[in-house]
Amino acid sequence: MSEHLRVAVIGHAFMGAAHIHAWRTAPQFFDLPRRPEVALLVGRDEARVREAGSRLEIPETSTDWLAVVQREDIDVIDICTPGDRHAEIACAALEAGKHVLCEKPLANTVAEAERMVQAARTAEAAGSRTFCGFSYRRTPALALARRFVEEGRLGEIRHVRAQYLQDWLSDADAPLTWRLEKEKAGSGSLGDIGAHSVDAAQWISGQRIEGVSSLLHTFVPTRPISGDRAGLGGTASSSAERGPVTVDDAAAFTARFSGGAVGVFEATRYALGRRNANRLEINGSLGSIAFDFERMNELQHFDGRDDQEAQGFRTIQVTDVVHPYADHWWPVGHGLGYGDLFVHQMADFVASLEAEPLRPDFADALEVQRVLDAVELSAAQDSRYTPVQRGE
Numbered sequence: 001m002s003e004h005l006r007v008a009v010i011g012h013a014f015m016g017a018a019h020i021h022a023w024r025t026a027p028q029f030f031d032l033p034r035r036p037e038v039a040l041l042v043g044r045d046e047a048r049v050r051e052a053g054s055r056l057e058i059p060e061t062s063t064d065w066l067a068v069v070q071r072e073d074i075d076v077i078d079i080c081t082p083g084d085r086h087a088e089i090a091c092a093a094l095e096a097g098k099h100v101l102c103e104k105p106l107a108n109t110v111a112e113a114e115r116m117v118q119a120a121r122t123a124e125a126a127g128s129r130t131f132c133g134f135s136y137r138r139t140p141a142l143a144l145a146r147r148f149v150e151e152g153r154l155g156e157i158r159h160v161r162a163q164y165l166q167d168w169l170s171d172a173d174a175p176l177t178w179r180l181e182k183e184k185a186g187s188g189s190l191g192d193i194g195a196h197s198v199d200a201a202q203w204i205s206g207q208r209i210e211g212v213s214s215l216l217h218t219f220v221p222t223r224p225i226s227g228d229r230a231g232l233g234g235t236a237s238s239s240a241e242r243g244p245v246t247v248d249d250a251a252a253f254t255a256r257f258s259g260g261a262v263g264v265f266e267a268t269r270y271a272l273g274r275r276n277a278n279r280l281e282i283n284g285s286l287g288s289i290a291f292d293f294e295r296m297n298e299l300q301h302f303d304g305r306d307d308q309e310a311q312g313f314r315t316i317q318v319t320d321v322v323h324p325y326a327d328h329w330w331p332v333g334h335g336l337g338y339g340d341l342f343v344h345q346m347a348d349f350v351a352s353l354e355a356e357p358l359r360p361d362f363a364d365a366l367e368v369q370r371v372l373d374a375v376e377l378s379a380a381q382d383s384r385y386t387p388v389q390r391g392e
């Protein structure tokens, strides 16, 4: 492996740590044209970023992201901050000629995402690459599902059924965190997890969402402003002072797809007992696939062309060397976990620097943002059917 690829990671909470782990692990399992090296960690609070830098063994830390994106010795800016910082950091990094990897959803609004795509077009013409972290595309089972659809094994796609269910907000006294503030996160369950479903559904079906009819709901309108924020939800005393939750707790919508499919989507962080049930089922004229991330190494496949008496959903263990990514890992397919998606993502990103640009890029992620926007608009109009605004 030749040259190093020097990465600055901005943000060091859950996603920052997942990315750092992945940058480190990728070259151990994938043969890459350049060796990624997390050279710098950026955070807002000096003491906290120093502590994280020392724990995660990053040689340098900073609180000045603008100075970092302008540094000559940094090749990649990896944005793991809340959504309200994405546009500003990405645009400055692209202007400085960096490759930019940005967590999902791309931005908090369509206007910000459009600005990012505009900056990306100019920078990409000069050699920069952009990428948005819809990490579930790197799940072997979902990559296999896409392959099946592309090969025509499902026939004409009729139904797309997506649910993303978590439960870390079920406790009404879990404290207010940035994921519950519209100004910081853009939206709630819709953008945080529903965005993954929108991306996966469009990517795997090969069809884009043309219009939606939706409802959004907030179950717990205020939460304690202080408390223990360990994990995603955390705990607080019910007598603590409370502040407003300004995002949706649950999102549900139906959708029409460009190729004639219809979709039903649901996203919530209140589905008690569902820890990370990112589910997708697609029914076509020839077959169906079904997936649940809680069993991420499996893909259910029904082939309508099997003998009638032998028909039924079969469970494919997506861990064989013939399956996406699996040949890079353990010899006899022992299976993978959540962190490995990010390893795949970083490996694909580094490999793509010497090849075709990796998808989803910022332009693809803007398409997801437009769908999120239509969902919010429809909900604000009592579920009125709302075409996705593409301005074409």
Ligand code: SOE
Pocket (backbone or CB within 6 Å): 014, 166, 192, 193, 232
């Ligand atoms: C929290 O809901 C979260 O961490 C999301 O922000 C991630 O995108 C998802 O992969 C896991 O859950």
